[in-house]
Amino acid sequence: MICARDIHKSFGATSVLRGISLELQRGEVVAIIGPSGSGKSTFLRCLNHLETIDSGRITVEGEVLVENDASGQARYVPDAQIRSIGRKMGMVFQSFNLFPHLTVLENIIEAPMLVKKMARAAIVPQAEQLLQKVGLLDKRDAYPNRLSGGQKQRVAIARALAMGPDILLFDEPTSALDPELTGEVLRTMRALAQEHMTMLVVTHEMGFARDVANRVVFMDKGEIVEQAPAQAFFANPQQQRTRAFLHNTL
Ligand SMILES: Nc1ncnc2c1ncn2[C@@H]1O[C@H](COP(=O)(O)OP(=O)(O)O)[C@@H](O)[C@H]1O
Numbered sequence: 015m016i017c018a019r020d021i022h023k024s025f026g027a028t029s030v031l032r033g034i035s036l037e038l039q040r041g042e043v044v045a046i047i048g049p050s051g052s053g054k055s056t057f058l059r060c061l062n063h064l065e066t067i068d069s070g071r072i073t074v075e076g077e078v079l080v081e082n083d084a085s086g087q088a089r090y091v092p093d094a095q096i097r098s099i100g101r102k103m104g105m106v107f108q109s110f111n112l113f114p115h116l117t118v119l120e121n122i123i124e125a126p127m128l129v130k131k132m133a134r135a136a137i138v139p140q141a142e143q144l145l146q147k148v149g150l151l152d153k154r155d156a157y158p159n160r161l162s163g164g165q166k167q168r169v170a171i172a173r174a175l176a177m178g179p180d181i182l183l184f185d186e187p188t189s190a191l192d193p194e195l196t197g198e199v200l201r202t203m204r205a206l207a208q209e210h211m212t213m214l215v216v217t218h219e220m221g222f223a224r225d226v227a228n229r230v231v232f233m234d235k236g237e238i239v240e241q242a243p244a245q246a247f248f249a250n251p252q253q254q255r256t257r258a259f260l261h262n263t264l
Pocket residue numbers: 025028030048049050051052053054055056057
């Protein structure tokens with residue numbers, strides 16, 4: 015579904031991604047873990063074209079988003095193609111990013127109406143179904159400031175799903191939540207995984223990574239240090255840096 019090869023990215027003199035290669039298969043749930051500042055968010059943002067890469071190659075469902083030219087510099091495909099590739103992916107952020115002036119329902123139908131030009135009458139029933147799915151149909155007409163963090167994040171997930179993405183990217187979806195609210199968000203994500211949604215999840219939730227992810231990727235200092243099937247990753251980490259990280263977090 016996604017194939018990223020040898021991705022390099024610097025901010026000024028700081029090299030943040032130093033040759034990241036990762037593949038995501040259809041229906042796979044991959045967790046990315048690693049210390050703060052290791053480049054996890056930057057990597058997700060590069061996949062979604064919220065950041066541009068310096069060099070490397072990214073394809074999404076076989077379509078090239080960016081690849082190196084003859085001089086080894088990243089060259090992006092034309093804007094229309096970038097946008098159509100971008101629509102294959104939905105992203106859920108740590109900070110929810112809901113529109114505060116729109117109700118829950120309006121938050122969900124906004125992008126399908128604006129970007130996909132869907133008729134309101136067509137998207138509203140779908141939005142209601144998605145709200146049902148995340149357990150928030152009763153909040154349909156509420157404004158985000160009336161919701162708990164966990165509820166906001168479930169709305170954000172419904173909003174991402176409303177665009178009909180093939181892949182969902184999550185950047186620490188529970189880190190801004192009080193501990194008692196993480197469970198409801200993780201349950202929603204677990205349900206999506208059981209429906210074989212393809213998901214790439216940056217997370218601190220080791221329990222989620224172990225139980226729900228098919229594969230775990232450990233990043234440190236802009237590199238993938240180790241990746242393995244989830245059970246094996248936690249039972250038998252191979253690299254010293256991985257062991258040290260797990261020792262400090264578990
Ligand atoms: N827009 C930016 N401009 C400059 N530096 C950035 C920017 N975004 C991230 N960085 C730097 O890149 C590094 C990796 O950040 P990030 O991808 O957010 O790591 P993580 O998500 O693993 O905590 C950090 O050193 C961070 O300060």
